Each structure stands twice: as C-alpha cells, then as structure tokens.
Amino acid sequence: MAPSTQFELAQPPNDAISSLVFAPEAPTRLLVSSWDKNVYLYDTHTDAEGGGHGTLLQTFEHRAPVMDVCFGADDNEAFSAGMDWTVRRIDLESGDQTVVSKHAAPVRRVVYSREHSLLITASWDNTLHVLNPSNTSLTALTITLPGKPHAMAASPSKVIIAMTSRLVHIYDLAALGASLASGSGAAPEPWQQRESSLKFLTRAVAAMPSDAGYATSSIEGRVAVEWFDASAESQARKYAFKCHRQTGTAEDGAADVVFPVNALAFHPAFGTFASGGGDATVALWDAAAKRRMKIYQKFPDSVAALAFSSDGKYLAIGVCPGFETGMEDYSGEGRTKVVIRELGETEAKGKGAK
Template sequence: MAGLFGSSSTSTNQANTLGDLSKDVTLSAPPEDSVSDISFSPQSEHLAVASWDKKVRIYEINQSGGSEGKALFEHEGPVLSCDWSKDGTKVVGGGADKAARMLDLGAGQTTAQQVAAHDQPIRCVRFFEPAQGGATMLVTGSWDKTIKYWDLRQSTAVATVQCQERVYTLDVRNQLLVVGTADRYINVINLSEPTKFYKTLQSPLKWQTRVVSCFSDATGFAVGSIEGRCAIQYVEEKDASSNFSFKCHRDPPNNNMTNVYSVNAISFHPVHGTFSTAGSDGTFHFWDGVAKHRLKGYPSTGGTISATAFNRTGSIFAYAVSYDWSKGYASNTPQYPNKVMMHPVNGDECKPRPSVKKR
C-alpha cells in the first residue's frame, strides 16, 4: 500500500481529523540552540532535552504541561541524543564530542560521568535491560560505523558490532534493537544475541533513513525517510503481509510539483500502540497503523519539528520546534523558533479505531 491514507482527499470527515494546538504549553527556559532529542522518564514526569548548545537539561513537567528546570549536564560538543534508564534514575547523552555522558540522579550526582567513547560523533544512545538479567546496559551508535555495548561499571565496551555505514538512528524496545545507517541499511538485532544481526534489510523507502522507532510491543518498527514517507515493518516473515508504507508530510500537488519533507521523528503511544509522525514541514500527525488510518492531523507549528516523545502514560505528547539543518547553515537565523511544546492528549486523539469485523 503506497497511498496516502487518511489524507484530506480520502477522509470522510475532515473536521474530525483536524487537531487543536491551542492548549499546548511551552517548556520554560528551553535550550539556547536547536533541540536534537527529547525523552520522558519511564517512572516520573521528567523530560530530558538534548541540544546543540552542548547540554542535556532535565525538567519536571506537571499535568497541566507546566515545567521547571531541575538539572543539567554538559558535553564538549553538540548533544545529538538522550535517553532515560528504565528505573528512571539515570540520564545519558551522546554527542559530537564522540562521548556518551551519564548523570546518575539516583546517586545524587551533579556532574555527569563519561560512560562511552567512539572514534566519531555518537548519533544515538539507548539504555536496555540485558536478556540474561543483571545491571542496565547502554548501546551507542556512531558515525564511525559501529554500535557498542557498555556495562556502566566498566570503562571499555563489552562488545563492538561493525555496521555497513554510519549509524543515523537506532531504537530499543524489550529485546528488539533496530539500527538504521547511511545507504538505507536496517539491521535488526535480538538482544539475547547482541553481536549478531538477526536480520539485515534495505529500507523499504527509496530515500535516506531519518528515523527508526520500535513498536510498543516490539514485534516490528517504523521507518521515516527524508522524502515524506513512513514504512511499517514487522520483524517476522509470518507478519510480512502486514508491512506497508505511506506518504505523509508533503504539500498537495501544485502544477505537477509536490513539496516533500523529511519525517524527523516517530513516537509510539505507550498504551494504545498508535504512533505519531513529525516532520520538517512543521506538522505532526497521529496514526493507527493497524487500521491504516490517520487519527488526527495538526496545523503547522511554525517551524520544523526535530524531536517528539510521549510521557509514560501517554497523556502528554512533547514536540520540539527547532531548526533541523535540512536547508544548511544559512537558514538557521536568530529568528527561527526554538521551543519545546507540551500537547495534552485528549479523549480519543490517540485511540485506535474500533475494529470492523468482516462477515
């Protein structure tokens, strides 16, 4: 399926699918430069924000979307990724200084410790729980074409896995690790055998991979590309008939020309398993992948959306309106918006459609 599902041309009731941004709340004291990544704690209402200003900031978010800065730590270069440990005690950042640095809030640390190193900038960092049990570990993906696994009690990597190309994106859910590289390679790893590729495929999308995001139930993953497309992929062959891709984040055709935009972020709802896409067109949308239907589309936020995240209950959807470098350094003007917004998820915005059983 390659059609645009839930678009204005096919939607039965456009008013029902148009979302409202009027209740969205701005994060107080945001970073001073572009936001590269945001991540909610899985245990509390805290949000980590990674930025090109070399810092990871941690905010407390209340139920109305209000916020207060609580902590921050610094890198020696732009921070490109951040993540929380499952128990909510640790925050890690990875960045252009080729290092991952971790703040242990549970231990009362006020300065971050370096916990990982690569030969090139670290593009992605994720905590995971080892299949055999034991202490939380870290996986890092770098432009040096490797992923590395780290036991946080040791200064050297437990294992290094060579990839085909530079790592652009990775995500972890339970024992599923998905790694997207340059040249559209996607490596699927079962973390019970972390040094083996369980499966390698070329992205089903024809253009550069921008983001991969694992399903809430870890049976598959979504891929977003620079060309306004998203693909839904299941890990196992038996589910392959459910794989599909669709168009999103593109303007209506005009004189046989269509402006297409990068899909920068995909986030899965922690309760419903539905998902969001957000792009450099400045919009975000909520989708039901099973019903192949757009649940809600939102008006432009006034700038490219660089990162998104749901909180642990799915009641807040955070999105960063921030320059994403898609048009080079010349377009990054001081007037460009740089903010993180909290969108309250109301009613059925993210609920899947009731299934219609065929007789």
C-alpha cells in the same frame, strides 16, 4: 472528558533540539538534548516562579553539541551521546558526569534497555558499542556496521539500527547480553538484516512497545511500518505511505513539496504513533488500520523530535528551524520550543484499541 491542552515549556534550549525523552516512571520528567551543548531536565507540570509553564530543574553542560539522550535504569540516571565522540552517564541528582564509552567519531544515537540492563551506542565511526553500565568489569562489545548509523530504537527484545545505503540491522538484546557476559568480546550476528522499504535515507526509527515491529521514516516524506516476524504472511502486512507533503499549486508546476519526516514515536498503550516533519506539523497514525487519525495545527518551525510520556497522557514536541530552506545564517536561538500536549482520553486511541 477533559479537553486537550497544549503549552510551551519555559526556558527552552538556545539551539536546535536533537532529541527528547520522558522518564520511565515519572510522566512529567523530561530530558531534552540540544546542539547548544547542553542536556536539559524539566518537570513539565510545575510552574516556575515568575510564571511560565514547567520548571527547568537542571542543565548539564557538555563540551560539544549533544546528539541524543536517554534515561537509564531509573528516573535519576541518563546517558548522552555527543559530537565530542563520547557517551556520558549523567547522575541527574548530583549532576555528576562520567564518560562510559569513547568512539572514533561523533556518537549519533544512544538507547538503554531496562529489560536487559544494556546500553547501546551508535557512532559515525560505523560501530556499535554494547555495555552494561551497572557492571563495569565487563568489557564492552564493539560491533562493526556496514554503513553509517542514522537512527536507532529498542523494543523490549530487539534493537533496530538504520544506516546509509538503506541498510537495517536488527539485533536480539538477549543475545547481545549473553555475548557481553561471556567476556569473549565476540559479538553475535544480526538477528535480521534488511533493506529499508523506503528509497531514500532513513531519518528516524521507532519500535512498537508491543515488540511486534517498528516504523521508519525518510528524508523524502514517507513512513514504513514493518513487523519482526519473517514469515511471508507477516511480511505481507508491511506497508509504506506518503506524508508531510504540501500539495503543489499551479505556481510551482503542481509538484508536491516534500519534507523530511524527522521524528517518530509510538504511544505506549494504543499501538498508534506520531510523526513529525519539516513541514512543521505533527500527525497521529493508526498503525493497524493504516490511516491518519489527526493532524495538529502547524507549528512555527520544523518538528525535530517527539516523545510520549510513559503513561501515554502527554506528547512532547521539539520545534526548531530546520534546514528545509537552506543553512545560511542558521540559528535556533529564540525560535526553539518544547511544546507539551496533554492528550484527550481517546485522542491517540486507534480504531481497534480497547
């Protein structure tokens, strides 16, 4: 079995990383969005002239910091969410950008469902926009949210939105598609409305590829794992745990130092997931066995974003200064890194995985 290897991509962003995502087909095609107002497209496994790991294929400049990015219907289509209140479609071959949605405040998250051909955007104007980018004749749905959205993720059949006040709304994607196609402009009610199992603000949410449930993380060093099935038996399986903490010493009064859990990502095949935190570490967890499988060597700065490749062989890690020690004189320039880890064959395999 080939050993695990880890390397940094050449030509990383110049400021903090807001998100990163691998392509749905090509396992070495990676998009990275940054506060430096750009989206970056890399091939993680071809070396550029002059040395260095990976190749920066193209940079797509925006008017304001980019908060999120996702791939669309194929490896050549992407959508970005910006602080300029717009959602843009990016043709990754030609470089052309088209505004597909406008909100009344910065757009925090954007997800695309290939199964339903739906683009869903979540803005700090407390709305979701739902549209079909391949059918512009359909009028986009606008859904008013009861709180400001901070995290969003899509499973094969659901989209999960985590908001302020510990609110979590789950929508059925087929129902959203049917409402959009009807042209009535009327949005369906949430499939489920929940209160987060975590007591503090949600920082990240990730959906299980198996379509069974999701995980959320908070600013207070905790992760919760939950299932969609509302039956008492299924709900009894949900759990939460502490993580990304440093054990207190006598010098600091023996209190644990608690860090935000900034990022979550599920492995596409094994049902395990990775978490990344302000403590500059990444951990692998077995969701079914409720145990930590691995914690990686500490990075130089906070872990801001995580993504597994579609084949599960690679884990992309966005590393940049966090705000854990204050915001004075913040700069990610020269300290922002995109780390690619090639996983060993069983590295991310849970106890019960086949």
